[in-house]
Amino acid sequence: MPTTTQVVISGQSKPGVLAQVAAVLGEAGVNIKAFSAPEVTGTGKLRLLVADLDGARAALKAAKIKFKEETALLLSLKNKPGALMDVAELLTQNRINIKCGYCTPSREGKRAIVVLTVSNTNKALALLQDQSLDEF
Incomplete structure (x- = not known):
């Protein structure tokens, strides 16, 4: 049974956050395989599984989007x-x-x-x- 590494982006729950992340990853050619964006008021966490973790890291860093990783x-x-x-x-x-x-x-x-x-x-x-x- 495998484990995987998720990209976790914490931030204010507001319009455009998912769109921005999806645009940054899409423009970098990184496919999002799955994501979780639960309904929250205030600060929430967007979790993503991506096809190219290294590509996602580079794209998010270049866009100055802070993220963590979790197993x-x-x-x-x-x-x-x-x-x-x-x-x-x-x-x-x-x-x-x-x-x-x-x-x-x-x-x-x-x-x-x-x-x-x-x-x-x-x-x-x-x-x-x-x-x-x-x-x-």
């Missing part, structure tokens, strides 16, 4: 009711907090690609590797 779990779950519940319950039972999560169906639609940031990535990886993701 996230990248899970491929069965696209069926209860799959996410099983993962969430396993993490809960082991006192691992899910700090952020979002998903998208895979190309063929049989699996769901789930991105999770958790309070203890290494422990979560060990737990989930002990389980077969085919169970989920």
Whole structure:
């Protein structure tokens, strides 16, 4: 089970923030594979998975857009009711907090690609590797 690096941009929730980031990355030829932009009042966090992390870093730095990076779990779950519940319950039972999560169906639609940031990535990886993701 792989992990991935997310780009995290913190800032004021206001019109144009996502448009600016998308423009900077698009002009640099960096494809956004997934993103999370939850509804917030005040300051929020935009999380992005990109096809070219080095390209994104360079483009955002050149545009003077401050960002951080965080490790996230990248899970491929069965696209069926209860799959996410099983993962969430396993993490809960082991006192691992899910700090952020979002998903998208895979190309063929049989699996769901789930991105999770958790309070203890290494422990979560060990737990989930002990389980077969085919169970989920």
